[in-house]
Amino acid sequence: MAQPRADAPSKIILAGSDLHRVVDRIAHQILEKTSGATGTVLLGIPTRGVPLAHRLAARIHAFEGVEVPVGSLDITLYRDDLRLKATRALGKTELPPGGVDGLRVILVDDVLFSGRSVRAALDALQELGRPSSVQLAVLVDRGHRQLPIRADYVGKNIPTALSESVKVALTEVDGADEVKLIGGLT
Amino acid sequence: MIKHLRSAADLDAATATLILDTAAEMAALSGREVKKLPALRGRTVVNLFYEDSTRTRISFEAAAKRLSADVINFSAKGSSVSKGESLKDTALTLQAMGADAVVIRHSASGAPHRLANWVDGSVVNAGDGTHEHPTQALLDAYTMRSRLGRLDGLKVAIVGDVLHSRVARSNVLLLTTLGAQVTLVGPPTLIPLDVAAALSEKTQVSYDLDAVLPDSDVVMMLRVQTERMQDSYFPSAREYSRRYGLDMLRMRKLPEHAIVMHPGPMNRGMEIAPEVADSPRSTIVEQVANGVSVRMAVLYLLLGGK
Numbered sequence: 173m174a175q176p177r178a179d180a181p182s183k184i185i186l187a188g189s190d191l192h193r194v195v196d197r198i199a200h201q202i203l204e205k206t207s208g209a210t211g212t213v214l215l216g217i218p219t220r221g222v223p224l225a226h227r228l229a230a231r232i233h234a235f236e237g238v239e240v241p242v243g244s245l246d247i248t249l250y251r252d253d254l255r256l257k258a259t260r261a262l263g264k265t266e267l268p269p270g271g272v273d274g275l276r277v278i279l280v281d282d283v284l285f286s287g288r289s290v291r292a293a294l295d296a297l298q299e300l301g302r303p304s305s306v307q308l309a310v311l312v313d314r315g316h317r318q319l320p321i322r323a324d325y326v327g328k329n330i331p332t333a334l335s336e337s338v339k340v341a342l343t344e345v346d347g348a349d350e351v352k353l354i355g356g357l358t
Numbered sequence: 359m360i361k362h363l364r365s366a367a368d369l370d371a372a373t374a375t376l377i378l379d380t381a382a383e384m385a386a387l388s389g390r391e392v393k394k395l396p397a398l399r400g401r402t403v404v405n406l407f408y409e410d411s412t413r414t415r416i417s418f419e420a421a422a423k424r425l426s427a428d429v430i431n432f433s434a435k436g437s438s439v440s441k442g443e444s445l446k447d448t449a450l451t452l453q454a455m456g457a458d459a460v461v462i463r464h465s466a467s468g469a470p471h472r473l474a475n476w477v478d479g480s481v482v483n484a485g486d487g488t489h490e491h492p493t494q495a496l497l498d499a500y501t502m503r504s505r506l507g508r509l510d511g512l513k514v515a516i517v518g519d520v521l522h523s524r525v526a527r528s529n530v531l532l533l534t535t536l537g538a539q540v541t542l543v544g545p546p547t548l549i550p551l552d553v554a555a556a557l558s559e560k561t562q563v564s565y566d567l568d569a570v571l572p573d574s575d576v577v578m579m580l581r582v583q584t585e586r587m588q589d590s591y592f593p594s595a596r597e598y599s600r601r602y603g604l605d606m607l608r609m610r611k612l613p614e615h616a617i618v619m620h621p622g623p624m625n626r627g628m629e630i631a632p633e634v635a636d637s638p639r640s641t642i643v644e645q646v647a648n649g650v651s652v653r654m655a656v657l658y659l660l661l662g663g664k
Contacts (some may be wrong), residue, residue, distance in 0.1 A: 246383070249397040249425075249658070259359045259663030261376060262383040297394040 180355035181273055185338075186332055191311075191349045194327040195224070198309055199231035201325050202278065209238050211304075212276045215245040218263030219276040221284040228280060241268030245279070245300075248291040254278075265284060267300060277303040283285040287321035312351055313358035314338045359659050362481045364470045366492040366531035378500050380649070388424070388591050388651060398427035401458040406448070406473075407484070408434045408464045413622055414484050414494070417642035418461045421653035427460035427661070430457070445469060449476040459661055462486070462588055480660040488522045488586060494621055497652040499536060501641050502576055504648070505617050510537035515570045517543040518580035518602055518629050521550060524585065525621045526580055534560050541574070542565050544602055547591040555600055563627055571611040578619040579604050579630045594630055605631040609639065617641050 186194060206212050209232050216225030222244045225241045254260070279293050289302035291306060297306065309325035314332045330338060330353065339348040359376075359517050360368050369377070387395060403422040405482070407415055422429045432448075434440065439448065445464070452460060459480040462470050467487035474481040485491040514533055520526045520542050530540050532551050541562045549563055564570050571577065582598065592598045604618065612618075618630075618640045626632045635642060 249662075254397060254662055255663055255664060259659050262380050263656075264383065265386065290625060295359045295396070299394070 174183050177355070182339075182352050182354040185312075185347075185353050186328060186351035188349050189352065190309070195227050195312065196231055196274075198311075198325045198327055199228050199235060200294050201353070202228065202309065203232060203236055203238075205307075205324070206276060208236060209240050210308060211274075212240055212278060213268055213272055213303075214240055214242045214280055215267075215272075215293075215297070216242065217279060217281045217289060218244055218246050220340055220342050220345055221280045222264075223342050224282060224309075226344075228309065237316050241270060241292045243267045245293055245296055247289060247292040247296050250295045250322040252288060252292065255306050265300075272297065272301040272303045274302070276305050278307045278308065280309045283338050284308070284321075284323050284326075284341075285316060285338075287317045287319035290321050291319055310339055313340055359663065361473050361660070363492050363656055363660065364474060364481060364483045365490050366495045366528040366535070368492070369532065369535060371535050374496070374499070374532060377496055377569065377652070377655050377659060378621050378660060379582060380502060381496075381500050382471065382504075382653045384654040384658070385648070385651040388654075393424050395424060397658055398422070398425040401427045401661050402430065402456060403459045403461065403657065403661075404430045404432060404452050404455075404457040404564070405484075406432050406452070406460050406462045406464075407432045408439070408445075408462075409485065410648075411463055413649065414463065414491075416654050417646070417649040418482075418484060418493075418649060418657075420650050421657055425654055425657055427458075427657070430455075445472065448474055448553070449473050453477045453479075459540045459657065478602075482656065482660070483525055488527075489524050490531075491524040491621075492528045492532070493649070493653055493656060494525050495532040496656070497645055497649045498525075498529055498619060498621070499532055500648050500652050501619065501645050502538075502617070505641060505644075506615065509533065512538040512575045513541070513573060514538050514578060515541045515543050515567075515574040516578045516580065517567060517604070519548050519556055519582050519591075519610040520544055520580065521548045521591070522583040523580045526578075529578065530561055531622065541570055541591060543570050544580075545598070547590050547597070568611065570606065571608060574612060575616050577604065577612065577616065578621075579624075581621070581623060581625060599628050603627075603629050603631065604634050606633050609634050609637070612639075620643060621645070632646075 178318040216222035225242050229242045244266050245263045307324040310323045311327040313326045313329050338353045339352045457479045461482045461484050463484040464486050467489035469486045470481050470483040516526050543564050620642050
């Protein structure tokens with residue numbers, strides 16, 4: 173995928189409290205769709221899916237007082253483009269103490285694009301146990317799917333051109349909360 | 359990332375730390391029910407062993423298999439080597455078969471360096487003569503870090519047959535890169551000063567084990583390699599054991615937190631007393647388990663990407 177140049181024009185789509193509201197809404201939707209988030213585990217996909225999963229769990233706890241276990245699921249070793257790029261460093265895989273067997277797993281990622289990361293995550297998850305069902309929550313869906321995959325919870329749909337890229341920044345990782353659309357705006 | 363791992367000197371501090379961090383993730387993955395990972399599917403790893411080995415060969419084989427690579431084991435016994443085939447011709451055969459990585463153990467120092475000129479794949483040194491054994495050094499460093507929490511500033515005593523030890527050489531190079539202070543201890547005949555100086559300027563030398571022990575965080579006992587000794591380097595095994603063997607009495611001189619390591623195979627009763635080898639301070643079995651994780655990390659980082 174061609175990356176926009178570093179000096180390409182960029183537009184801020186979501187920032188600060190807007191992003192917080194979006195996370196709040198996803199948390200509410202999860203509560204609604206899972207009847208109170210019982211028997212549910214949130215698994216973040218590194219890097220930015222992990223802090224997002226923790227935020228969702230914190231919001232769910234704030235709204236209804238339910239403790240949802242949070243973990244992380246590294247997909248590096250399951251990617252289908254491992255060999256096309258330089259070797260990648262591994263992220264952390266940490267399951268909550270209760271594991272995933274028989275539970276509803278909600279995968280959390282920042283951007284849904286080709287769907288290949290989610291495919292890799294499904295493969296990685298299968299090696300860790302047998303969840304009763306798997307759902308997907310993303311902060312941004314930018315379209316251009318290459319696999320038959322859709323998200324159950326979407327923070328914001330951003331129509332994009334392939335020449336553009338979407339950059340999510342989170343305070344925990346990048347020092348600020350922001351979703352930016354880079355390139356393509358001539 | 360580097361292409362070959364021929365010497366611990368190939369690794370700078372950042373690369374070595376990346377390998378240790380990756381190994382930690384691999385170790386976490388090895389704890390689960392399904393240990394297999396798809397990262398090296400379709401890649402071929404050849405274990406080319408010209409010298410006997412139990413631990414290292416099995417460890418590399420397990421590491422490659424857990425990453426889903428195809429593994430071909432080659433040992434000099436029962437192959438065309440016994441008909442007189444040269445290393446180069448064997449290398450060209452492997453090249454023709456499309457090996458993505460060759461893990462080589464050889465009695466000749468420098469064999470992996472030669473091999474790297476003849477094959478397109480990555481070459482991993484699994485021990486060459488009295489020269490180097492970099493993955494052993496990596497797993498030793500990993501063991502120290504996981505037991506003691508750090509490597510920077512750690513005081514490590516490497517005791518015994520330094521002259522013939524590829525483990526010692528690789529450890530000195532790697533540990534000093536990572537900020538540890540290494541002291542070589544042994545009889546003067548087994549630690550020539552020029553060798554110690556050539557290894558690293560930061561390395562110290564002592565001939566008195568009892569003086570070094572109270573100030574060591576790690577004591578690494580080396581095997582006395584009688585098979586590589588043409589001359590007599592010490593009067594008798596008994597005398598060696600009395601002066602440089604680690605027994606219970608000596609072990610008590612170590613600080614409370616210190617650990618005892620040995621790369622194996624051990625001569626129990628010679629360089630290490632059986633009670634010491636089996637004590638809770640000994641990391642010998644742990645080192646073997648860590649070996650698989652570290653070798654998985656090395657194979658993944660060498661072969662996983664483009």
